[in-house]
Each structure stands twice: as structure tokens, then as C-alpha cells.
Amino acid sequence: MPEATMTANTGAVRTGTQELSLNKAINAALADALEENPRALVLGEDVGRLGGVFRITDGLQERFGAERVFDTPLAESGILGMSVGLAMAGYHPIPEVQFDGFTYPAVNQIVTQIARMNFRTRGALPMPITLRMPSFGGIQSPELHSESLEWLFAHVAGLKVVSPSNPHQAYHLLRHAATMPDPVVFMEPKSRYWQKGSVDFDTPGDLTGSVVAREGRHLTLVAWGAMVSRCLQVADMAAEDGVEVEVLDLRWLKPIDAEGLARSVARTRRAVVVHEAPKSAGLGAEVAQLITEHCFGTLKAPVERVTGFDVPFPSGSLENEYLPNADRILFGIQRVLEYRRG
Amino acid sequence: MSVTATPAATGALELDPQRLQADELKRLLAQMITVRHLDTSAIAWQRQGIIPGYAPMQGQEAAQVGSIAALDMTRDFVFPTYREMGAAYAAGVDMAEYMATHKATWNGGLHDPVKYRFTPIQTVIAGSALHAVGWAHGQRLDALREGREQTDLPASLIYLGDGASSQGDIHEAMNFAGVFKTPTVFFVQNNGWAISVPTEHQVAGGSVAARGAGYGLPSVAVDGNDVEAVVRAARAAVAHARSGAGAVVVEAFTYRRGPHSTSDDPGRYRSLEDERRDAGPDPIERLAERLIAADELTESEVRELWADAAAFEERTREAVAAQGPRPGAEMFEYVYQETTPVLQQQAAQWREESDHA
Ligand SMILES: Cc1ncc(C[n+]2csc(CCOP(=O)(O)OP(=O)(O)O)c2C)c(N)n1
Ligand SMILES: [Mg+2]
Numbered sequence: 001m002p003e004a005t006m007t008a009n010t011g012a013v014r015t016g017t018q019e020l021s022l023n024k025a026i027n028a029a030l031a032d033a034l035e036e037n038p039r040a041l042v043l044g045e046d047v048g049r050l051g052g053v054f055r056i057t058d059g060l061q062e063r064f065g066a067e068r069v070f071d072t073p074l075a076e077s078g079i080l081g082m083s084v085g086l087a088m089a090g091y092h093p094i095p096e097v098q099f100d101g102f103t104y105p106a107v108n109q110i111v112t113q114i115a116r117m118n119f120r121t122r123g124a125l126p127m128p129i130t131l132r133m134p135s136f137g138g139i140q141s142p143e144l145h146s147e148s149l150e151w152l153f154a155h156v157a158g159l160k161v162v163s164p165s166n167p168h169q170a171y172h173l174l175r176h177a178a179t180m181p182d183p184v185v186f187m188e189p190k191s192r193y194w195q196k197g198s199v200d201f202d203t204p205g206d207l208t209g210s211v212v213a214r215e216g217r218h219l220t221l222v223a224w225g226a227m228v229s230r231c232l233q234v235a236d237m238a239a240e241d242g243v244e245v246e247v248l249d250l251r252w253l254k255p256i257d258a259e260g261l262a263r264s265v266a267r268t269r270r271a272v273v274v275h276e277a278p279k280s281a282g283l284g285a286e287v288a289q290l291i292t293e294h295c296f297g298t299l300k301a302p303v304e305r306v307t308g309f310d311v312p313f314p315s316g317s318l319e320n321e322y323l324p325n326a327d328r329i330l331f332g333i334q335r336v337l338e339y340r341r342g
Numbered sequence: 343m344s345v346t347a348t349p350a351a352t353g354a355l356e357l358d359p360q361r362l363q364a365d366e367l368k369r370l371l372a373q374m375i376t377v378r379h380l381d382t383s384a385i386a387w388q389r390q391g392i393i394p395g396y397a398p399m400q401g402q403e404a405a406q407v408g409s410i411a412a413l414d415m416t417r418d419f420v421f422p423t424y425r426e427m428g429a430a431y432a433a434g435v436d437m438a439e440y441m442a443t444h445k446a447t448w449n450g451g452l453h454d455p456v457k458y459r460f461t462p463i464q465t466v467i468a469g470s471a472l473h474a475v476g477w478a479h480g481q482r483l484d485a486l487r488e489g490r491e492q493t494d495l496p497a498s499l500i501y502l503g504d505g506a507s508s509q510g511d512i513h514e515a516m517n518f519a520g521v522f523k524t525p526t527v528f529f530v531q532n533n534g535w536a537i538s539v540p541t542e543h544q545v546a547g548g549s550v551a552a553r554g555a556g557y558g559l560p561s562v563a564v565d566g567n568d569v570e571a572v573v574r575a576a577r578a579a580v581a582h583a584r585s586g587a588g589a590v591v592v593e594a595f596t597y598r599r600g601p602h603s604t605s606d607d608p609g610r611y612r613s614l615e616d617e618r619r620d621a622g623p624d625p626i627e628r629l630a631e632r633l634i635a636a637d638e639l640t641e642s643e644v645r646e647l648w649a650d651a652a653a654f655e656e657r658t659r660e661a662v663a664a665q666g667p668r669p670g671a672e673m674f675e676y677v678y679q680e681t682t683p684v685l686q687q688q689a690a691q692w693r694e695e696s697d698h699a
Contacts, residue, residue, distance in 0.1 A: 086477070
């Protein structure tokens with residue numbers, strides 16, 4: 001495997017292939033985005049000298065200077081509102097919200113300003129803002145550090161929402177998002193930050209739409225973010241019983257790749273959608289409806305949802321009760337496989 | 343007539359020492375009369391069904407026209423609320439395009455914010471304050487990138503009301519502006535009211551300018567009905583911001599002489615007597631009288647200014663009345679810079695199922 005190469009401040013970005021944890025892949029993507037676009041900026045709480053509470057921005061301030069990678073006062077509306085102004089001034093802000101649940105104080109700026117500014121100004125003031133947020137549960141964190149916000153942002157006209165599931169995707173989807181002229185909510189699966197994988201810097205692959213993470217004939221498991229690797233484990237377990245599960249990593253949650261969904265489910269004729277957010281009015285409902293629209297005639301069973309419950313995300317000691325685990329996903333699979341028209 | 347400024351408790355900013363020349367004051371008077379006429383007419387347009395609604399700015403002409411006079415519209419950037427028609431006019435914005443928001447043609451207005459350096463009208467109270475700070479920070483970064491001194495920066499001016507001062511975003515914006523020393527002027531029009539709630543019930547401590555001290559921002563409170571005082575305060579503020587010394591708070595005390603909007607009924611919360619007592623001298627009459635007393639202006643010149651204003655209103659009204667709805671396809675066109683398959687599909691279905699094809 002060739003060593004990854006990188007030259008500082010020349011616009012040169014990584015090449016070759018490297019084994020990286022997901023957090024390091026994101027760090028690499030940020031470095032390369034800053035390298036490539038002199039108008040890219042990283043801002044947020046503790047992202048400078050500390051390198052972020054998850055060390056995602058580690059070393060960036062040292063390398064790119066305190067003008068381009070800077071700590072803000074502790075105020076999320078401030079971070080996002082300031083990003084709007086910076087975007088108006090021709091910059092590409094890449095703000096970090098320290099934890100998913102602390103995006104709530106900034107929802108006003110995200111929904112009423114960032115998402116609408118291009119529309120309001122008829123394209124005159126686009127909002128190329130890449131909003132990174134550590135997302136989802138799984139690491140026994142305090143209250144409001146485990147939220148899945150796709151239910152909120154995927155509904156907002158004017159936003160795009162994406163969540164990577166492995167280091168290769170994390171690197172390339174973030175690089176891609178950081179060149180997009182529209183606002184992108186980038187949901188990082190924090191429980192997978194330390195999961196390693198091979199990142200091929202030269203071969204991003206198609207960065208739009210969904211990807212089939214594992215092929216199978218009997219049923220499609222639809223997931224995103226941290227739930228993808230769980231679904232891959234479940235697919236291994238199901239295989240032992242002779243059930244061939246296809247895992248579709250949705251990646252983009254707005255816009256959702258309806259074609260990719262339809263292509264997979266048209267083949268498998270059965271689907272289970274898995275997410276961490278509460279079930280009611282969650283994105284699983286949207287996925288199920290898209291499958292119904294496109295595959296109703298071929299479906300052998302109603303689409304199942306295996307999700308979090310309609311309760312606030314509980315304390316760490318209960319999160320394994322709350323989060324879809326392998327057993328619950330397997331029960332979901334079983335219900336779909338055993339479904340008989342009444 | 344004296345130029346009034348009430349210094350804030352600490353960090354008071356001195357008015358710009360330069361008094362205004364008569365011709366400058368006459369130019370400002372002309373602008374104030376133009377927007378007064380347009381403003382009162384816009385209420386009539388609403389009654390006539392030309393526009394569905396409007397938020398009048400009567401009484402705030404000196405504050406708006408005066409604050410814009412301190413800017414260099416070739417490089418500064420203005421962040422208005424929904425009540426800044428006078429500022430928009432003074433900044434050179436095409437008024438029919440500006441009025442498009444009140445005509446319900448396009449939310450925010452049809453004017454190009456980049457061309458006019460004037461953002462769309464903001465309906466979210468305090469929603470733009472942080473944008474003004476971010477934009478201004480961008481000017482600092484530009485100077486750094488280009489190796490320029492930070493002593494002649496473009497400035498942002500953010501308008502906010504007494505009601506807006508209660509919002510958390512104003513605190514965040516002033517604090518960010520203080521921390522990053524952005525070239526930003528917070529221009530508060532304290533017009534006594536936030537819809538039905540009086541300033542006394544809104545602004546603890548009585549002064550928004552006084553809060554500047556807490557953020558390390560110099561501030562100045564000024565008689566917002568005295569256009570010369572407003573210009574001199576705003577010039578001092580802009581000069582401070584440009585110099586790289588950071589942001590400034592200007593609080594212009596004025597009065598909302600009209601209803602909150604064309605659907606408001608002020609009789610429910612204030613009497614005509616209250617209005618007469620609290621409004622203070624009319625900023626336009628006051629300036630005209632001063633100039634006439636100084637032999638710088640004649641009654642007949644004043645009549646001419648009003649006639650010009652009437653002609654301008656007529657042209658603007660015709661343009662606004664002629665403004666048809668935008669093509670429905672624009673709903674889909676401007677959501678993103680790069681549209682999505684989902685949106686394209688919805689647009690195609692809309693086209694197919696309606697008569698707009
Ligand atoms: C966030 C938000 N809350 C409430 C409103 C409704 N609203 C519109 S104007 C207004 C009063 C604002 O008062 P002030 O800031 O003093 O400005 P003024 O109307 O006096 O110009 C209110 C409550 C709004 N537009 N935005
Ligand atoms: Mg007010």
C-alpha cells in the first residue's frame with residue numbers, strides 16, 4: 001500500500017491509500033478542504049487549540065492559522081449565524097457543533113436563515129455552509145449528546161443532509177460537501193469515530209445517493225450512519241441461518257436516493273429500515289413510503305421499522321435498551337420474512 | 343437647534359465633530375420627504391388593495407436616512423429589518439423591487455442584495471444581527487489574506503429595534519462582535535414600541551446602548567429625530583468600525599408614529615394623546631424649520647420637495663401595481679444552487695398537473 005502523501009499549504013491534497021479511523025479520516029478531509037479552498041474556514045467551540053472535544057480538528061489551527069481555524073464564543077446560534085455572514089462575504093464556513101443536541105439552540109439560524117437564504121435572495125446569496133455535528137448515540141454520553149437530527153433537517157427545504165458510515169465515505173463525502181454551493185448538514189457517527197477502515201484518496205466513487213454496503217437476495221436493510229455497521233453485523237448473523245440480507249447505506253438523507261432504494265427492494269421484495277431516532281414521524285416513515293410508492297406491486301410484506309422508541313434518548317445505562325440492537329433488527333427481519341397476506 | 347447625544351454610561355462614543363453643511367442637510371431633507379410620502383402612500387396602497395400589507399416607518403425618517411448617510415454604499419453592507427424602507431431608499435435600492443416583499447411578490451424583496459449591498463428584509467426579529475457580524479469578520483479576513491492594514495475596513499450596519507434587543511441573538515452578536523472586533527455598527531432604532539409592548543417593558547435598564555459597555559463596545563445614544571445628530575453619531579460609529587477598533591452600538595431614540603403594520607390597531611394599547619405627548623417633534627418639520635430659519639431653504643422649495651416626492655411615489659406605485667406574480671417555477675428554481683432529483687420530480691409533477699406549463 002503506497003504511503004499517503006501531503007504537502008502543506010500548496011493546495012496539494014492526499015493521494016494513495018491509507019488505513020484510518022473515521023475521526024482521522026474526517027480530520028484529513030478537513031485539512032484537504034482547507035488546503036484546496038483558501039476560503040474554507042473551520043469554526044466552533046474548542047476546535048482551535050484543543051482540536052475539538054473529539055479531536056476531529058486536531059492540528060488544523062497549527063497548520064492553517066488561527067484566522068482559518070478558530071474558536072468562537074460558546075453560542076451555537078452565534079456560530080451558525082456568523083457562518084451565514086461569512087458565507088455572504090464569500091467564505092465557505094465549516095462550523096462544528098460540539099454535540100448533536102446542542103444544535104437545538106441554533107435551529108433558528110439553520111431553519112429560518114441558512115436553509116432559506118438562497119431562496120429568499122433568488123440565488124444571489126448562496127449558503128455554502130458545511131455543518132458538522134457528532135451524531136447518534138452509542139457511547140454512554142450525558143443527556144442531549146446522542147441525538148439523531150435527520151428527522152428535523154431532512155424535512156427542511158433548502159438543506160441537504162448526509163451521514164457517512166465508514167472512514168472512506170467520511171473522507172470523501174466531507175470533501176464533496178465542502179465544495180458544494182448549498183448548505184449541508186454532515187452527521188458524523190460518533191460511536192464509529194474510532195473504527196478503522198481503508199481510505200482510497202484517489203477513488204472517491206459515486207458520492208451521490210446510496211450505496212449497497214452488502215449484497216443479498218432476500219431482504220434489504222436500510223440504514224445510515226452508525227446503524228450501517230450494526231446492520232452489517234446483523235447480515236452476518238442472518239447469513240448463518242441462510243438469510244441473505246442486503247444492506248443499503250442510504251448516506252444522503254436529503255435528498256433521499258429513491259431510485260437506489262427502489263433498485264434494491266425491487267430485487268429483494270422485502271425491506272426493514274433501521275434508525276436510532278424515535279419511530280413516530282421519523283425518517284423511516286419516509287423510506288417506507290418511498291418503497292411503497294416504487295415497489296408496492298412487488299413487495300411481499302409491509303416495510304418494517306426498527307428504531308428508537310418514542311421516548312427521550314435515555315441515560316447511558318439504558319441506551320442499549322433504546323437503540324436498535326441485533327436482536328431487535330433480527331426480529332424485524334423475521335416479521336417481514338414470515339409475513340403472510342391475511 | 344442643538345445636536346443632541348446622550349452619552350451611555352461607559353465607553354461613550356463622541357459624535358463626529360464635523361457639523362453638516364446646509365446642502366447636505368437639504369439633501370437629507372429631500373430623502374426624508376420622499377420616504378415620508380412613499381410611506382404614508384404605501385398605507386393607502388394597502389387600503390386600495392395594491393399591496394396586502396405594509397409596516398410603516400413614519401417618524402423614523404431621520405434615523406434611517408441619517409444612518410445610511412454615514413455609509414459608503416460602494417463597500418459597506420446593510421442588514422435591515424422589515425421597517426427599513428427609508429434606509430433602503432437612501433441606500434439606492436430600487437423601490438419597486440424593494441416593495442415586492444410587501445406586494446407579496448417575493449419574500450424579502452426582488453432587489454439584488456449583492457448589487458445594492460442591502461440584504462433582503464428580515465422577518466425574524468434579530469435574525470440578521472449575527473450575519474452582520476459574520477460578514478464584517480469576513481472583511482477582516484479579506485484584509486488579512488490580501489495583506490492590507492486593518493485600518494480602512496468595509497463596515498456592516500445592522501438595524502434592530504428595541505424589541506429585538508430582547509433576543510438572545512443580539513447578545514450573541516454583540517458578544518461575538520466584541521470578541522472578534524468586527525467592523526459592525528449595531529444601529530438600534532428605539533421607537534418606543536414593539537407592536538403593543540412599550541420600551542419600558544422591553545428594555546431592562548432603559549438603554550440598549552448602555553449594554554455596549556458590557557461587551558466592551560463603545561456606544562452612543564442619540565436623538566433619533568434629529569438627522570444631523572444621527573449622521574454624526576453614525577459617522578463616528580462607522581469611522582470607529584473601519585479603523586479596526588471593533589464594533590459600536592448606536593441607539594437612536596425615535597418614535598413609531600404609525601401602527602405596527604397595516605393590520606395593527608394601536609388604539610388598543612395607546613391613545614392619540616399618548617402619541618402626541620411621546621412622539622416629540624416631527625423630524626421632517628423640525629429640519630425644514632431649522633433650514634428655513636437659517637435662510638437656507640424657502641417654503642416654496644419645501645413645496646417642490648413634496649411635489650417631487652409625489653411624482654416619485656406615483657412612479658413607484660405604477661411599477662408596484664404592474665408587478666405580476668413571479669412564475670411558479672421559481673419556487674423550485676431557487677431552493678438550491680444545485681437542485682435535487684426529488685425537487686426536479688416535484689417540479690415536473692407541478693408543471694404537469696397545473697396550467698402553468
Ligand atoms: C422571532 C420573532 N418573534 C416575533 C415576531 C413578531 N413580531 C414582528 S415585529 C415585532 C415587534 C418588534 O419590535 P421592535 O424590535 O421594537 O421593532 P419595530 O417593530 O418597533 O420596528 C414582533 C413581536 C417576529 N417577527 N419574529
Ligand atoms: Mg420598536
